Amino acid sequence: MKKKLGIATGAAMMIAAGVMANGQRDAILSGFAAEAGVSSFSVDAGRTLFLSQNTGGKEATPSCTSCHSNNPQAQGRTRVGKVIEPMAVSVNPERFTDPEKVEKWFRRNCTSVLGRECTAEEKGNFMAFMMSQ
């Protein structure tokens, strides 16, 4: 009985954490939507951005996939061999839950890959793609 209760409590807590994480992601997404003046984001546009090869940024990082790999559900690797946890929310539910972190990494990595900061719409599309994965 006690064990069952424990499992139930654990499951409830996990669901609660999941709901909270979803809430945090939704809040970040709505922020981007308001900034961009759009009502929804495009998963396809996010995928295209993720896979795109660019020349405007730094030489060593022409694409997001340079470090994150082509598969959002797989681990990536930095240029000096450090593991990057998967981007896909389905395998890494902590992704896109900390607004400060999200802003920091978009700011740096868009500059590295594109040579400019991303627009709020691009960030929203990217997030939508990763949430669909």
Next chain:
Amino acid sequence: MPETGTPTIPVWDKFIRVFHWALVIGVSTAAVSGFLLRPTWINLHIWAGVTAAALLLARVLWGIWGSKNARFSGFVKGPHEVLTHVKELRKGKAARHLGHNPLGALMIIALLGTVFLLLLTGMAGLGGVFKTGPLGFVTDFSIGSFTLSVHYLLAIFLLVLVGLHIAGAVFEGLRTKENLVKSMVTGEKEARKGDHDVPEVSARPLWVIVIFGAFMGGLVWLWIFFSAVPSFGVPAPVPNPAYADECSACHMAYPPSLLPAKNWGSLMVALDDHFGEDASLGQAATDEITTWLFENAADSVDTKPAHVFSRTNPEAPLAITATPFWKNTHRNIPDAVFARPPIYDNGNCVACHSDAESGAFYPANISIPKETTP
């Protein structure tokens, strides 16, 4: 058993013979590991050296209380007798010495003394340069690297002495028509008329064992005790959560002691173009990490990496892999080895130097991993 029936007499006791060949093994191991093997064998070198030193201590005690041909008082002669022996040799009428002859005695003292000096300079080098061992707490890097140079010269000197010792044994063997190497195995020499002999004494093996045991116990205790004292010029690590969080998100946590504060300063104001990536941080994090790097930079650390990497490359003053020392010590490793998993990049020190994040980079902790599937 000599087939001619010539009677033999015991000259070298069991201790002398075991000591001699054990020292041959110890010195050979130290020489091979020191001159020929990679630095990763440093621990074997240290053990060989320490073993040779322990043998030396036993030999000195046996030279005081041992059997007659082992005693220094029996074979160590003054300059007058050495010269007389040389003169007699040149005239071709020097008598045979059953134990060490006066020239051989000089060689024994030189060999033992050089091994002792090798021990001292080795310990000081180990302490000052590698910040380990019993002298690590008191020896700074400049003294350590100086004594290591002396250690190197003494090692060459010892090899020369060994060469002369062998030449002397061959010469004396030919001159007296006796296989002296065999004598050092069996302990026996032919009994001949007119040999120089030394007075009989009674050895005190138990006494020597007790004193040797007491000395070794004390020395091992001192070694362990002083090895545990924090090393000179190696401050206790001050972890910084912001550094660990921000900087090691992308790469190993390079210890601040690898670059001088000046270079860390240049690096931290240019994070927007950090080795080809934008790694810029907020002002608060930048300030906190910069302060911490300055406080723990190479300028205030006495390790070998702190010294050698402080000589940065003017063309790439922020890259440790561009320093002359780095390039020289890694020159035989092909680029492909750095590129393969699990290393990926020559900036990933910790892939091969397991203690890289401590800043120690001890040679025995180097191991190039086999290629893995990514």
